[in-house]
Amino acid sequence: MTGVSESVLTQLRKGVLEYCVLACLRTGPAYGLELASRLGRHQVLFASEGTLYPLLSRLRKQGLVETTWQESTSGPPRRYYELTAEGTAALAAFAATWGPFREDVDTVLKETR
Amino acid sequence: MTTTRTAMNKHPLVEAYLADLDRALRGSDPRERAETLASITEHLDEALGNAPSTDAVRQVLAELGPVDAIAASTTPAEPHHAAQPPRWLPALSLAMAGASLALLLLNPFIALPLALAALVMGIVQLRSDASSRPLTWAAVAVSTATILGAVILAILLLSVSQDDDPVPSPRESVQQR
Numbered sequence: 427m428t429g430v431s432e433s434v435l436t437q438l439r440k441g442v443l444e445y446c447v448l449a450c451l452r453t454g455p456a457y458g459l460e461l462a463s464r465l466g467r468h469q470v471l472f473a474s475e476g477t478l479y480p481l482l483s484r485l486r487k488q489g490l491v492e493t494t495w496q497e498s499t500s501g502p503p504r505r506y507y508e509l510t511a512e513g514t515a516a517l518a519a520f521a522a523t524w525g526p527f528r529e530d531v532d533t534v535l536k537e538t539r
Numbered sequence: 540m541t542t543t544r545t546a547m548n549k550h551p552l553v554e555a556y557l558a559d560l561d562r563a564l565r566g567s568d569p570r571e572r573a574e575t576l577a578s579i580t581e582h583l584d585e586a587l588g589n590a591p592s593t594d595a596v597r598q599v600l601a602e603l604g605p606v607d608a609i610a611a612s613t614t615p616a617e618p619h620h621a622a623q624p625p626r627w628l629p630a631l632s633l634a635m636a637g638a639s640l641a642l643l644l645l646n647p648f649i650a651l652p653l654a655l656a657a658l659v660m661g662i663v664q665l666r667s668d669a670s671s672r673p674l675t676w677a678a679v680a681v682s683t684a685t686i687l688g689a690v691i692l693a694i695l696l697l698s699v700s701q702d703d704d705p706v707p708s709p710r711e712s713v714q715q716r
Contacts, residue, residue, distance in 0.1 A: 457585070458578050458581055458582045458585070459582050459585040459586055462582060462602075462603075466602060473604065473608075474603065474604025474605065474608045474609065475582075475602050475603050475604060476560075476579060476603035476604045476606070476608065476609040477604065477608060477609055477612040479574070479575045479578040479579050479582070479609070480567075480571050480574075480575050480609065480612045480613040480614075481612065482574075482578065483570065483571040483574040483575055483578075483613075484571065484614065486574070487570065487571075501584070501585070501588065502584060504581070504585065505578065505581055
């Protein structure tokens with residue numbers, strides 16, 4: 427990946443990645459490793475699993491995600507992340523906006539070819 | 540839960556990675572730093588367990604990615620602002636200088652230290668603070684005038700007291716002039 431495409435990607439991720447993390451939590455609470463593997467399947471979106479954790483820290487600070495500890499049979503207790511009501515609302519707003527936004531971008535890129 | 544949890548397995552590559560990450564996060568927001576270190580340690584514990592093979596460790600660390608990339612995705616720490624002098628300080632210095640001038644004839648023993656203090660404060664402020672320079676210069680000027688006045692007064696008192704035995708009061712020496 428060249429320097430230019432890398433910086434373009436960084437910019438794009440900044441707007442969108444946190445909502446993708448919220449979306450992964452839509453079906454229910456998940457622990458860190460789970461979230462990291464799920465997101466890590468999408469390499470363009472999420473090249474380095476470790477960058478998930480500062481993002482989760484910010485989402486917690488913003489009150490969009492909260493954590494709970496749960497006992498695990500296979501080892502030490504696990505920290506589970508889940509959406510708060512604000513997180514659910516933020517995700518819904520993003521989902522509603524993303525479709526039209528993506529269509530506009532596609533249209534502009536096609537028109538100007 | 541403690542934020543400085545150590546990894547379960549203490550594999551040397553894991554320890555080296557976490558130490559590198561700790562260093563890389565030095566410029567980051569403190570809360571993000573603590574939470575990132577804790578959650579990545581948990582991630583490693585969960586992924587590797589107690590006695591992982593070196594291959595397994597390498598794999599998991601590669602998936603986590605370089606510590607610099609992780610640090611780059613954190614919020615930078617708030618810069619510490621250099622301590623600013625209080626904004627009312629120039630006004631205070633000028634007030635002290637003015638008071639010292641006013642007190643010069645009434646009580647030079649209060650006026651002189653007050654003027655010296657105002658002068659020193661003024662000089663210190665001129666050297667450091669860029670704001671309210673006119674006020675600070677005025678404080679320096681007035682306090683210097685007071686000190687000069689006190690010196691002149693002292694010279695007069697001394698010259699007069701060389702003629703008389705009792706030291707005249709400042710009021711008397713002023714009237715003599």
